[in-house]
Amino acid sequence: MGKYLQVFRIGIQNTLVYRVNFLFRAAIALVPLTGTLYLWKSIYAGKAAGADVAGYALSQMISYYLLTTLVDAFTAVAEDDWQIAADIKDGHISQFLIRPINYLGYRFSLYLSGRSIYTVVALVPVSLFVFFLREHLVLPASPLAGAAFVLSVLMAGLLQFLIACTMALLAFWVLDVSTFIFIQFAFEYIASGHLFPIDILPRWAAQLLMLTPYPYLLYFPVGVYLGRIEGPDLWRGLTIQTAWVIGGFFLLRWVWSRGIKRYSAVGG
Amino acid sequence: MNDPMPPLQPAWRRYPALFAALWRNSITREMQFKTNFLLWILVEALWFALQLAFMSVVYGHTESIAGWNRWQVILLVGCSHFIQQVFTAFFLTNISDISEHIRTGRLDFMLLLPVNTRFLISFRKVDLGAFVNAASAVGVMVWALRNLHHTPSPLEIAAFLGLCVAGLIIHYSLMFLLSSAAFWIVRAQGVVWGYYNLFNIARIPEGAIPQGIYRRVFTFVLPMLLVSNVPAQTLLGTLHSPTHPFLLIGLSLACFAVSEWVWRLSLRRYSSASA
Numbered sequence: 001m002g003k004y005l006q007v008f009r010i011g012i013q014n015t016l017v018y019r020v021n022f023l024f025r026a027a028i029a030l031v032p033l034t035g036t037l038y039l040w041k042s043i044y045a046g047k048a049a050g051a052d053v054a055g056y057a058l059s060q061m062i063s064y065y066l067l068t069t070l071v072d073a074f075t076a077v078a079e080d081d082w083q084i085a086a087d088i089k090d091g092h093i094s095q096f097l098i099r100p101i102n103y104l105g106y107r108f109s110l111y112l113s114g115r116s117i118y119t120v121v122a123l124v125p126v127s128l129f130v131f132f133l134r135e136h137l138v139l140p141a142s143p144l145a146g147a148a149f150v151l152s153v154l155m156a157g158l159l160q161f162l163i164a165c166t167m168a169l170l171a172f173w174v175l176d177v178s179t180f181i182f183i184q185f186a187f188e189y190i191a192s193g194h195l196f197p198i199d200i201l202p203r204w205a206a207q208l209l210m211l212t213p214y215p216y217l218l219y220f221p222v223g224v225y226l227g228r229i230e231g232p233d234l235w236r237g238l239t240i241q242t243a244w245v246i247g248g249f250f251l252l253r254w255v256w257s258r259g260i261k262r263y264s265a266v267g268g
Numbered sequence: 269m270n271d272p273m274p275p276l277q278p279a280w281r282r283y284p285a286l287f288a289a290l291w292r293n294s295i296t297r298e299m300q301f302k303t304n305f306l307l308w309i310l311v312e313a314l315w316f317a318l319q320l321a322f323m324s325v326v327y328g329h330t331e332s333i334a335g336w337n338r339w340q341v342i343l344l345v346g347c348s349h350f351i352q353q354v355f356t357a358f359f360l361t362n363i364s365d366i367s368e369h370i371r372t373g374r375l376d377f378m379l380l381l382p383v384n385t386r387f388l389i390s391f392r393k394v395d396l397g398a399f400v401n402a403a404s405a406v407g408v409m410v411w412a413l414r415n416l417h418h419t420p421s422p423l424e425i426a427a428f429l430g431l432c433v434a435g436l437i438i439h440y441s442l443m444f445l446l447s448s449a450a451f452w453i454v455r456a457q458g459v460v461w462g463y464y465n466l467f468n469i470a471r472i473p474e475g476a477i478p479q480g481i482y483r484r485v486f487t488f489v490l491p492m493l494l495v496s497n498v499p500a501q502t503l504l505g506t507l508h509s510p511t512h513p514f515l516l517i518g519l520s521l522a523c524f525a526v527s528e529w530v531w532r533l534s535l536r537r538y539s540s541a542s543a
Contacts, residue, residue, distance in 0.1 A: 024462060032468035034482060042334045042476035043326060053329040179307035186314040195322050200329065 003101055004109045011113030019121050026073065026122035030129050033069060037062060037133075054200040060226060062136040064197050067222040069129075072194070073122040075157040075217070077164040080111050084168035085177045088263070097260070104165065104256060111161050141227025148234060152221040155241050159213055162248035163188075169252070172259030193219025199228070210237070213244040286383065287391055294394040309397040312353070313404060319345050319471060320408070334475030340504055341473060343412035347503070348471040348496035350405035351432055355439045357398035360464075362390055363440075366447040375538070386531060390444070413503070420503050428503045431513055434520040435495035439467075441523035442490060448527070448534045470496045491519050 015022075044051070044058040053061065084107060087093045096103040130137055140146035167184050171177045189195055191214035198206050198219045209215055220237050223229040229237055277285075298305050323345055327338040336344070366389060369375040378385050413420070420428070443463050469486055474497040477483045486492045494516045501507040 028462040028465050032465060035469045035472050035477070038477050038482070039326075039333065039472055041478075042473075043330045046330055046332055046334075176301075176304055179304060179311055182311045183307075183314060186311065186318055190318050190321065195318070196325060200325060202328075 004105055007101075007106050007109040008113045011110040012117060015114050015117040019117065022078075022118050022121040023124060026118075027125040030069075030125060033065060033129075037065060040065075054197075055228070056197065056200070059136050060138075061197075062133060063138050063226060064222055066130055066133060066137055067225055068194060068218045069126060071153055071156065071218055071221055073126055074115065074119050074153060075160045077111065077160050078114055078118060080107065080114065080161070081164040081168040081181055082178075083110075084165060085171040085181075088169070088171040088259075089175070093263070104252065107165060108161060115157065138226070140225050141230070145224055145227050145230065145234075148238065149221055149225040152216070152224055152238060152241055155245050156217050156221055158245050159217055159241070159248060162245070162252050163213065166248070166252050166255055169255045169259050172262050188214055188217065191215060192217040193222070197223070199223070211240070213248065216241040216244060282383075283387065286387075290391055291394055295396065297393070298396050305397055309400050312356075312397070312401045316345075316349050316401065316404065316408075319349070334473045336473040336475070339412045339415045340500075340506070343409050343416075343504060344473060344496060344500040345471045346405045346408035346412060347432075347500040348467070350402055350409065351435045351439070351470075351496055351499070352467050353398045353402035353405060354432070355436055357395050357402065358436075359390060359440050359443070360398075361393045361395055363443050363447050365389075365392070366444075370538075379535075385535075386528075390440075409503070416504070418504065420505065424502055424505065427513070428499050431499040431502055431516055434517045435499060437520040438491055438495055438516075438523050441520070441527040445523070445527040445530055448530050466490060466492055469493065473497065487515075488519070491516065491523075494519070 040061050041058065043053070044061075047053075050057075056064065093103055096106065140149055163184070167181050168177060170180055174180070191198075191209050191212060193215055198209055198215050201209070210220075216237070220229065220241060224234060224237070320342060323338070323341050326333070327341070331337065333341065369378065369389065375385075378388055381388065446463055466486075469492040472493070474487075474493045477486070477493060483493065487494060494512060498507070498512050498516045502513065507513070
């Protein structure tokens, strides 16, 4: 365990170098988000007063986007997938194979350190932004919702890492994984609820998506927080999310063991 | 024995010939990785479909946004994608490469060539896949116009194309300007990435943005709200006043002038990276 803690510490120091970059990223991402919020405001303005969209009042819709921004800052992978793919392509993982350290554990420590720094840095512009829209920020629907939210955000982080890592390991088989990462990211962008809450889709589409791992990255934790997912739906969601984390873990281990057998240390 | 250098051809013959040579290089380069080439087209098409899907979902819950109906917005999204893809085809890779040219010292070599350096940097590579995606954007625009039962006049189409060029010049100049920052900060790629993020605003109906600082900045400083809204409105025949097209054209000239000024300033300050 000690060595992974050490990796985490080194990771913190290395990522601190990019703090300005992170700050810039977090701030610029708020510009299109503001645009989306204006778009929603004008949609609501065109409707009768008090009308809602699929059960979302304007204020709830804005809360939804604010919360996804927070969860995203806390969990999203930044450069991890590109770095893993590069490690494989350039043969850097050879040095991990001959050392008493697990490469995936090493990457996970780095992911945690990267997220810690990013969250702290992103907190500056994001909290300013939230402050301007503070009347739309609501407390968790109930203490239970709050606890379930924390749990599901932690699992969302694990899922983010597992998905990114598994995609990056495709580098064992193909020369350039960037297209695959972008295709995956496009699916994630819509199916995780980044673009809009899943439940404004037709019911069958939303229910179908809830079986995939994607909504559990953003939509599910946020829905739980807002109290839109409760009762049996909450428990079912947590079960599916847990199942995806466990399934994702074993999938990653399997892909890794297959990949490492193929690995021929190009340039290593 | 030194041969004297052959006299240079006049610029109007030299530059098209150079441009053609750069195109030939790009085609050869792209065709080396055919699968990758096709996959990138797929990636872009997927993102385009995503934007259209978002608007379709939204219009499942409303009739109009700031006076724009479903098909008008689809045309706007198509127009925005069209301009973005033509931009990607000609400039995106070239502009993102600038900071690499500086970091590796390749710029020194380019400065020595008997050609306008900005021309060479701007047109080095062509992204052919983006033309395919631009064509699909045109398809979507035609589809939207059909559903609106609106046939633009030849004059409107000509005006549309002219305004698209103005929008293209704005994107090109602003991004070139930002990447000239690479002369000051070595890792300017983040800046370019950030600007690319702003493209997203261009597909919002301009009327949806309330008066205020946000609207003013993205109309007059970084005119994202004009770049695709004005051409789209021209095609739809919903343009209310002639001020907006003139503003777009004026700003495109202004942006180009500023970027050229900063570029020259940066070059004067440049003292090579390596060696």
